[in-house]
Amino acid sequence: MNVDETDLPGLGRRKDFMTASGRRIGVVEYREGQTELIVSTWDDPDTCQASIPLTADEAATLGNLLGGQRLAMKLSEAHREIPGIVTRQFSISAESPFQNQPMGKACIRTRSGVSIVAIMREGEVVPSPGPDVVLHPGDLLVAVGTQEGLDTAAGILRNG
Amino acid sequence: MDPLALTLIELGAVVFCLGLLARLAGRIGMSPIPLYLVGGLFFGAGGLVKLEGMHEFAHLSAEIGVILLLLMLGLEYTAAELVTGLRRSWQAGILDLLLNFLPGAGLAVMLGWGVVGAMVMGGVTYISSSGIAAKVITDLGRIGNRETPVVLSILVFEDLAMAVYLPVLTATLAGVSLLMGLQTVGISLAVVTLVLVVALRHGHHVSKAVHSENSEVFLLNLLGAALLVAGLAAAMQVSAAVGAFMLGIAISGATAHSATRVLEPLRDLFAAIFFVVFGLNTDPRSIPPVLGWALLLAVVTAATKMITGFWAAKRAGIGIPGRYRAGAALIARGEFSIVIAGLAVASGVVPSELAALATAYVLIMAIAGPLAARFVEPIVRLLRRPVRGPAFRTSGPA
Numbered sequence: 150m151n152v153d154e155t156d157l158p159g160l161g162r163r164k165d166f167m168t169a170s171g172r173r174i175g176v177v178e179y180r181e182g183q184t185e186l187i188v189s190t191w192d193d194p195d196t197c198q199a200s201i202p203l204t205a206d207e208a209a210t211l212g213n214l215l216g217g218q219r220l221a222m223k224l225s226e227a228h229r230e231i232p233g234i235v236t237r238q239f240s241i242s243a244e245s246p247f248q249n250q251p252m253g254k255a256c257i258r259t260r261s262g263v264s265i266v267a268i269m270r271e272g273e274v275v276p277s278p279g280p281d282v283v284l285h286p287g288d289l290l291v292a293v294g295t296q297e298g299l300d301t302a303a304g305i306l307r308n309g
Numbered sequence: 310m311d312p313l314a315l316t317l318i319e320l321g322a323v324v325f326c327l328g329l330l331a332r333l334a335g336r337i338g339m340s341p342i343p344l345y346l347v348g349g350l351f352f353g354a355g356g357l358v359k360l361e362g363m364h365e366f367a368h369l370s371a372e373i374g375v376i377l378l379l380l381m382l383g384l385e386y387t388a389a390e391l392v393t394g395l396r397r398s399w400q401a402g403i404l405d406l407l408l409n410f411l412p413g414a415g416l417a418v419m420l421g422w423g424v425v426g427a428m429v430m431g432g433v434t435y436i437s438s439s440g441i442a443a444k445v446i447t448d449l450g451r452i453g454n455r456e457t458p459v460v461l462s463i464l465v466f467e468d469l470a471m472a473v474y475l476p477v478l479t480a481t482l483a484g485v486s487l488l489m490g491l492q493t494v495g496i497s498l499a500v501v502t503l504v505l506v507v508a509l510r511h512g513h514h515v516s517k518a519v520h521s522e523n524s525e526v527f528l529l530n531l532l533g534a535a536l537l538v539a540g541l542a543a544a545m546q547v548s549a550a551v552g553a554f555m556l557g558i559a560i561s562g563a564t565a566h567s568a569t570r571v572l573e574p575l576r577d578l579f580a581a582i583f584f585v586v587f588g589l590n591t592d593p594r595s596i597p598p599v600l601g602w603a604l605l606l607a608v609v610t611a612a613t614k615m616i617t618g619f620w621a622a623k624r625a626g627i628g629i630p631g632r633y634r635a636g637a638a639l640i641a642r643g644e645f646s647i648v649i650a651g652l653a654v655a656s657g658v659v660p661s662e663l664a665a666l667a668t669a670y671v672l673i674m675a676i677a678g679p680l681a682a683r684f685v686e687p688i689v690r691l692l693r694r695p696v697r698g699p700a701f702r703t704s705g706p707a
Binding site for chain 1: 385386390391393394443450451452453454455456457458461462464465566627628630631634686
């Protein structure tokens, strides 16, 4: 993927790329630290249909959603041969009883048979996280298991 | 009445009126500069109300306004941005300079204002208002657009051109010979280079000297340094404004950002007074005779900025609508045109019609610029549609 980086003198920096569908999509990073998501219009890739200001948390969450999606798609592809195995993503909300706790405390595998195969955090992947990895609000857990097991795991993460 | 009381009442009334004008400008989404100028015309010599008591204060405030305007212009871009901007957009910058300096200079010669008048009017028509342009780009949500860096780098080039132009202008206004003038150009080029090198290599030292976590200390340091440097520059026969501008370039990084934040309210106040004072010193009765020339100049220099932006955006591989957008964003002239005209008027070597012409010109361009930027997109779309229409019909099923 070829990401263009352009200086905006006096303002900051723009990073964007062209999608296969002919739209330009990217972010503007301001000198003062704000981030804006930009999307071009369909008929003129030079212009912007939307510029959406994002807080640091929102940007990280969006990054996780997009990155997690890709990981989940790859995993589903890999597990397609095995019937009954499903991939799902869980996000750790600020209300979760396990936020800022090591993941092992939730005993997800013991209680539901579900494996957490990766954690998406601020756009980065933590592969095969061990039980000592501390969960943060905004983290996205990529889990593999049976449909029922995943439902149980979702309940555990939400309610403890 | 007690002179102090009179001064305070007049000053209060003027600043209060400026507040009302700024609010009106905000409400209709335009730059307040033309309204400040009109306000000044209204109060000043030959206007409806005469203000005598605040003369001294207003005069000094206007000087401080110019210093702050130029200091903040210098703060706007880091030295690194200036250097890369120069490297990347010098062709567009030179085209911009030629196309937009010559109409103003040419008209001044035609009107018999001589070399000095040509220098001044060329500067007035050359320099785009980076303040208005940046606001228009932000307000219209065009920061993420692909032509925006093109527009910004032309503004960066103009920034640097000012650093050379202002000392030359000051020398010309002081009436020095050609040889002395060339010497001034040499000295100012050397000083600009020196300041850029210092800012690039040792900018943090300059920044550290004025920086403070305490915003009060920081403000006093900054303002003190700016006035000192400006005063010293004026004492060395270089314009005070240039000194402040160079200081602005030398301050870099995070210090520059917080300096902008701290100085903004002060700049708004003193710059507003500067525009009013410029209007005050212009006789409104002198405007109608030059209005025709101002309109002509406005049409020509709107077209030349359009060509500049169009060409620069085309070189950067931008599509046709984006080229028009780039051109239109550059049209607005404002604060720095008035700064240039103000320096000329203060020197007393230019005819008073020049101030009237510059005022009328900036009034037109500060209003027309943002309008052009806003409406160029729908207009271009409207004009381009008929071309596409028949192509669809012929390719469709007959």
